[in-house]
Amino acid sequence: MNGDTTHGALKRLRRIVAYPEYEAVDTYIVGIGTNDVLLPYLTRISWLWKLQMEPRCRRLQCKTDMKEFAVEYEKYLILLADRQKKMILIGMPYIELKGYPHESIRIRNKIIGRLAKKYEVPFIDIYALQMELASQPGEYTWKHRNLTRVGEGVFTAVLPFTKDWLGRMRGLKLTVDGVHYNTESARVLAVEVQRHLDRLVKSS
Secondary structure, eight states, X not given: OTTOOHHHHHHHHHHHHHSGGGTXXXXXXXXXXXXXXXXXXXXXXXXXXXXXXXXXXXXXXXOOSHHHHHHHHHHHHHHHHHTTOEEEEEOOOOOOBTTOOHHHHHHHHHHHHHHHHHHTOXXXXXXXXXXXXXXXXXXXXXXXXXXXXXHHHHHHHHOGGGHHHHHHHTTOSSBSSSSSBOHHHHHHHHHHHHHHHHHHHHHO
16 A cells, blocks of 8 residues: 555554455565655655645654664564464665665664564565665655656556656666666566565475
8 A cells, every 4th residue: 555654554464364365365575664764754855745744644653763663563573473474574675865864774674684583584675685786876856746746646657667767867776756666676676575485385
């Protein structure tokens, strides 16, 4: 669900695992947490973004504190482990936005990595994989793009093949708009997910 947070997605996961039709699902891929950092970041770049994102962040309970994030994230693992589900954890990606708090992302990825070791589940460090794709990523800004973001969303939904072109026009190497994966980042992630899924199948 686009724009969701660690707290919001956890509520959805609790509902999903309770549905009888999902009982047969034995593997869950967990990739969450970016919006816990992105939404507070957007509140700082302009007053228009602040008006939009501050109430949203409160409603979705963005986990800005690292300890709170770690506690909330571990609830995913406890929930799935208690139901004897397999898991693959995906770390938080590189964001090509001006002034973005990358250190916060690196710390959160360390937290996710430690939890993966604790529960003995695979961890995909997409941030590190993206750095291998582009050691000097691009940089973009959403500062004065509140309305154009809506237009771009409609445009790329109708013409999805334009996403990579837009990213290149913006000088971006890993994303199409500073946040969402371009084809190359998505491909690298897909390869790693498939590799871990194959291992889980072989070990079962």
